[in-house]
Amino acid sequence: MGEVAARFAGIVGEVNLLTGDRISEDYAHDESLTSEPRKPAYVAKPGAPGEVAALLVAAGEHGVPVTARGSGSGMSAAARPREDGLLISFERMNKVLEIDTGNQVAVVQPGVTLAELDERTAEAGLAYTVFPGELSASVGGTVGTNAGGMRAVKYGVTRHNVLGLQAVLPTGEIIRTGGKTSKISTGYDLTQLIIGSEGTLALATEVTVKLFPRLPHGATLLAPFGDLRQVMEAVPGIVSSGLAPNILEYIDNLTMAAISYNEQLSLGVPDEIQQATQAYLVVGLENRDAGRLDGDVARAGELLAELGASDVYVLEGGSARKLIEAREKAFWAAKSAGADDVIDVVVPRSEMPGFLEKTRETALAAESGAIGCGHAGDGNVHLAIFCKDREKRHRLLHDIFADAIARGGAISGEHGIGAAKKRYFLDLEDPAKVALMRRLKHAFDPGGILNPGVLFD
């Protein structure tokens, strides 16, 4: 074992320090479709914040770049390690430390998965409402990417639901930010700065999240529309209705076909309606009271019809769950259909019709495909891009992102920039902002050891 490896092993214990062949393929990538796997020189599995701090100090002294890894389900290659680097995997720091019902918060270690947190909060009648499509994702990873997901339309994204952190600075100090309160005006908000920084500023070793009462009654409506533009135009109407849907997704017809096929989903929509449908809207409602839910479902049904839906289906428990699960797996359907990239542009809600129309034209002109679905309530459009030629695809993505930005949107709503979308970010973002962000990065990480190559070159 080399000197550096021995130093790391001294910190986490030999069994928790992997090198060479002991490093499995899994650690070499996340779920980005465009980044080649890359095995790191070292994988360390710390068991405590102090070990993380010691690893960072050691890495700093030896000039070893460090990448944090939760579950590796990210889409931006931000958890993909460097070949000469140390991958810090939080898999052993996976305890739910506290479910605090009085304050309605949970305190967890970063390696806890969303699936486990969901189970544990359910026992207390509470819920952590950040649900990206992949529940194997770790809480630390969602802090890294500022993950969103379907419920964000009602409950907000990670940023709105993480109240505090324990975090290790690249210089080795362990700090606490925020706490079990949802308001603090006492200095700069370090919690918010670390959230969404994709492992480039500090590593979270403990996360305090906000919980909500788990509402017992829910319903899912499926509304086919003859016209994609109409779907998009319906969205603001539903948001402003006061019905406060907890899910508001659109799925275009090709994506619906792909996920229905992949998941053997049958929704009971007659063939002739399916054929005349360009896109579907999925509306989730929930309530603590069954009668009120019924009232809301009726009102939502009327509203959808007024807004141009060709029909409205109220899905029962089992098929509702299946539809949502299938929608969450849209990524796998796209992947198995041969998609060359997946993007998650965000634009103001009202810009979605124009953006999607323009994107369709741009893709067509490039002899490429761009189909998708998305968190329509948030203006967050997920598109599977079909375009084998790399240079052509770069130009296509550049044009799509530029259009989104021109409409007041951004390259990514929830997946992050990572390494995968960096060239577009550096090309299209205001240089004054990028320069400022670099200075902030330097203020946290003067040695530049945390995730170099992510966000910046």
Next chain:
Amino acid sequence: MGEVAARFAGIVGEVNLLTGDRISEDYAHDESLTSEPRKPAYVAKPGAPGEVAALLVAAGEHGVPVTARGSGSGMSAAARPREDGLLISFERMNKVLEIDTGNQVAVVQPGVTLAELDERTAEAGLAYTVFPGELSASVGGTVGTNAGGMRAVKYGVTRHNVLGLQAVLPTGEIIRTGGKTSKISTGYDLTQLIIGSEGTLALATEVTVKLFPRLPHGATLLAPFGDLRQVMEAVPGIVSSGLAPNILEYIDNLTMAAISYNEQLSLGVPDEIQQATQAYLVVGLENRDAGRLDGDVARAGELLAELGASDVYVLEGGSARKLIEAREKAFWAAKSAGADDVIDVVVPRSEMPGFLEKTRETALAAESGAIGCGHAGDGNVHLAIFCKDREKRHRLLHDIFADAIARGGAISGEHGIGAAKKRYFLDLEDPAKVALMRRLKHAFDPGGILNPGVLFD
């Protein structure tokens, strides 16, 4: 006119640059009770972002410290200028630029007051839900302090409701952060970093805020409790009930007496109950449906009784409004009663009983008074401190803040640190965090011209 004044006047026009006697007393202070008024050397009233940028560049070149001012209703002396400084007053940049109903956002200049924004959003059936007690406050000022207020228990604080900014960096660049979308994972969140930075990092020249449907039906419940501890213990029960109150305040008996007297308020609570009351809980409910509101009021009444209220009064329109208004004026009541300071500690909700008990003891031991009210749903306790002796008061506040921090809270929930609470902040905050914040400050403001003496020395 001196050289520097001439330069500033050249930017904003002579009529918009005040010096000497043309500077009124108003510009010398905010509403902090402990900071001596201090007239600045210059007051400039820019009319456009470009003028703000030019002022900052000029100030930088001449080494003139710059303080931003909205309406001067802040509580932390963060808008109090330096004697040798330039005060940039945003009073002329006071236009509502857009009420965008499709995206449910408003775009405003920073000098717009909350009262005006409330009027303008009402016309569209929408509301900006950040309501600190002082509606003359400017949107820019609320960005500066991360203002909260009564509705934060349901809708969050400024941080949760500002989606984007146009901001001028102290180096003169004009940047745009965020936008008309509620989720973005594209680089560091500069919006969130600027919010709550009390004019020390960048100046907001345009603010994009989230709006919510204005719910037409509301009710206010007033519940006297025999015991302060019981009030505090009731709070988590109401939060977790799923009733989602939009107001959840406590008012102790002395404060209630003071505001009732000041505002000539009569709530119809019989004398014998008043005398047996240690504190009141005020619960606001709202709904888009009148029937559902009635159901919620009934449920809330039962719940309050179960939780130990000695009675529950459902206040009608006029007296409900009066009570809320009187509560908002608690600060003026405290001031006219001779309070020596007002603080707004935040602790986890469940820590409120212990914190208040301890604070009462600490104040008693110091032969001082600490009475108050607060945003109980958020753990945000507003206390009027009665203690004439300055050194004694410093020790008392130090002990109260230290106790709040030990309980997982912070010095300020919404008023900010400013200059008024700086010594406690620098004393009690983790030095590693303060050092990091200083580095962030330097990354924004290498010349140190923005609000020196606020937050840091």
